[in-house]
Amino acid sequence: MPTRIGKYTLELNKKPVILGYAAVVGKKEGEGPLGEYFDQCHNDTKLGESTWEKAESRLQNEAVLLALNKAGLKNTDIDCIFAGDLLNQCISSTFGLRGLNIPFLGQYGACSTMAQTLAIASVFTESGAAENTVAVTSSHFCSAERQFRFPLEYGGQRTPTAQWTATAAGAMVIGSPEKKQEGQITVEALSFGRITDLGIKDAANMGAAMAPSAAQTLTDYFHDTGDSPADYDVILTGDLGQVGSNLLQQILMKDSIDISAVHNDCGLMIYDRKKQDVHAGGSGCGCSAAVLCSYIMRQMLEGKLHKVLFLGTGALMSPTSSQQGESIPGVAHLVYLKA
Amino acid sequence: MPTRIGKYTLELNKKPVILGYAAVVGKKEGEGPLGEYFDQCHNDTKLGESTWEKAESRLQNEAVLLALNKAGLKNTDIDCIFAGDLLNQCISSTFGLRGLNIPFLGQYGACSTMAQTLAIASVFTESGAAENTVAVTSSHFCSAERQFRFPLEYGGQRTPTAQWTATAAGAMVIGSPEKKQEGQITVEALSFGRITDLGIKDAANMGAAMAPSAAQTLTDYFHDTGDSPADYDVILTGDLGQVGSNLLQQILMKDSIDISAVHNDCGLMIYDRKKQDVHAGGSGCGCSAAVLCSYIMRQMLEGKLHKVLFLGTGALMSPTSSQQGESIPGVAHLVYLKA
Structure with missing residues (x-):
């Protein structure tokens, strides 16, 4: 079980293991300096879906399936999935993972969500509350821009301090420490x-x-x-x-x-x-x-x-x-x- | 540590304890059959704040402080707070709990949030990842109606299957099993x-x-x-x-x-x-x-x-x-x- 160190830190004694991971991104991310490291790069901002929101759901779904595949696990091997995103009511996660039939715990930490899902999933696996868990999150430039800022068609000018919301999802499979391999x-x-x-x-x-x-x-x-x-x-x-x-x-x-x-x-x-x-x-x-x-x-x-x-x-x-x-x-x- | 029973259930062996609880509601809820059981009933839908969203934040803040008080604990005694609500980006929780200085883990389970926060908080206390935790959630008729349905001023007619979003918050303090009293x-x-x-x-x-x-x-x-x-x-x-x-x-x-x-x-x-x-x-x-x-x-x-x-x-x-x-x-x- 975890040990509290000081006021804010938890040391994991059994140490959960990363069994699989995957990243699925859009065109701009694929053309960036890390392009070769991503599992899948999509040139179509809608990934063949009818809306950007559905495309973001698909990013998340693909990332989870790829990570599960690398871990050699199936959806039925996962005890719970911790997922979240930036869209109102976290619909990228809900609709993206709806078909997986895995106990679902929605998380909202804004852009801290990957750390939050990974951390909570680790507490669950460390403590034996789960054997295998998944942590996943996503964002999409087009769905985020229109929700948080302006319609894309408006072509609003961006300030120098502004950042570019990545069209990307990342997923990790976190497994029980008992399974650790070299x-x-x-x-x-x-x-x-x-x-x-x-x-x-x-x-x-x-x-x-x-x-x-x-x-x-x-x-x-x-x-x-x-x-x-x-x-x-x-x-x-x-x-x-x-x-x-x-x-x-x-x-x-x-x-x-x-x-x-x-x-x-x-x-x-x-x-x-x-x-x-x-x-x-x-x-x-x-x-x-x-x-x-x-x-x-x-x-x-x-x-x-x-x-x-x-x-x-x-x-x-x-x-x-x-x-x-x-x-x-x-x-x-x-x-x-x-x- | 928790024991998995079957595929979906966790039995808690140490059994975390409810150390405190509180409910803060609006006028209509106070006038309902359970009115006498709530800790605080507000007649003003805005609780003296300038907007319904800020009022909802205040519902959540008051519920937490009352629950902590009943538990005989202070904010600094809490290792993490699990909170969520229905508003976009869970702002009732964020702004309501911002001043408490407690490690914050935002949850999104729509109206299942009280069960979700209580359940995750229980896993944390059971496993020793936290000694004391808080689970809290809220909703507000006015902030929910205008976000999910129609502007209130529109006076849209409700169908017979429609439900009335409660103006209410509930909070629980969940403590380490070591502290259990009769x-x-x-x-x-x-x-x-x-x-x-x-x-x-x-x-x-x-x-x-x-x-x-x-x-x-x-x-x-x-x-x-x-x-x-x-x-x-x-x-x-x-x-x-x-x-x-x-x-x-x-x-x-x-x-x-x-x-x-x-x-x-x-x-x-x-x-x-x-x-x-x-x-x-x-x-x-x-x-x-x-x-x-x-x-x-x-x-x-x-x-x-x-x-x-x-x-x-x-x-x-x-x-x-x-x-x-x-x-x-x-x-x-x-x-x-x-x-």
Whole structure:
């Protein structure tokens, strides 16, 4: 069973195992620097479906089926699936996974959802509440833009701090520690984040809204464990982009925590910012999910990365809350993965 | 640690304890048959806030603080809070709980959310992943109506199968089994539900959309445990209302499972259908949460109910999915509570 270390961190003693993973993305993501690592790249933004929302559901469905296939498991081998997305009432997850007949626990952590689903799934497998679980999330540029910002047809101009919602899904199969084989990746520890809100109101600057939560969760984790950034090969934030990444490093430096040598951000990795016109970088649940469930897993399995702190970051606003004058709260959850 | 029984059920061996509970409701709910059992009834639909959404956040905040108070605990004693609601991006939870500084895990199970949060919180406390947790959810008639159906000013006519979204929040503090004292209520077992979809498309008939999922989860539970309806004092569904309750009993009778002697539904309990013009009954996350966290808890603590199967039911649709021609998937999660 898990051991609490300090106030906010859980050490997993049995250490759940990543049995399979997969990432399915859109055209722009496939053309980015990590294109070769994704399992499936779709050129059609609708994936042959009639709407973008249904296309996003399909991204999630395909990612789960591919991850199950790599794990050598079937849907009936999975005890529960933890899934979420950015759409109202999490319909990408609901409709994408409806046919799988797996006990379904919908999660909402905005863009922190991959870390949240992976972390909760790990607690379930560690504790014996489940033998095999799946964690999955997705986002889609077109379904997100029209829900959160403007109709795409409007062609609204984007500000320099804006980020590009990735059309992507990532899924992981997390299995019971009893099944661990040589060379597999394990989940070692977790920290669940508290909501932070420093009063940022600019919905086109999510990186700034989320950076304080990432700083808080990371500070909590280092405080609880006594570790420092140098103990890890990479500290991987979800989708802070360039603005949020700079802010995160600045905030942490106030506490003399220097992550600059090991920090990277999925939002800065998924696109080539010089060529792909994504302004401050990528974002969306699917951004960190797809980067983690492709390039990062591969680097770990090939021995190039051993100790990875994955820090999913989410902005917990809605268009309604912004219209009502609210600021943008952030949250960040941390998962320590080891190869 | 929990033991899996059959394919879908978890028996909790240590048995987490309900340390505190509270329900905060609106005027109509306060005037209903359970009015005297709620901790707080608000006559103002906005609770003094500027919008209904902010009022709903406040319902949730008050319910948590009251439940913590009854448990004799502070926010800093809670290791994580599991919260969700019906609003887009779960903003009632986010903004209502933002100031509590408790690690936050957003949940989306539509109206099944009280069962989902309680069940996951129980797995966390049972396994030692948390010592004290909180499960909370809310709904608000006005914020839900305008988001899911029509502007209130429009005065749209409601169909006979329609249900009335409760303005209500319910919260529970779930504590480590080590703290159990004489006479406390414990969480004994859980079943997480699979998504069902029999093709219902009428968004004004949620009871019909959710009944098959309730039937499936209950059938799974009886199959896994070998129990029958007679083993329980009450089988309490969340918000099936009159139409869904009748359908649930009919569906179960096809498998020769007769729950008629012990079945009740929070949606049928919270209002007086003869006097309060709620058509098929109450609904919303807050409906089952408030009934469970008031009247049911009190009946259990007073020795009038011993064994309660609480079955939260959710309709996993959105206005967008319905506009795109989709049917309404349902899900139901089960928690067995014992006094």
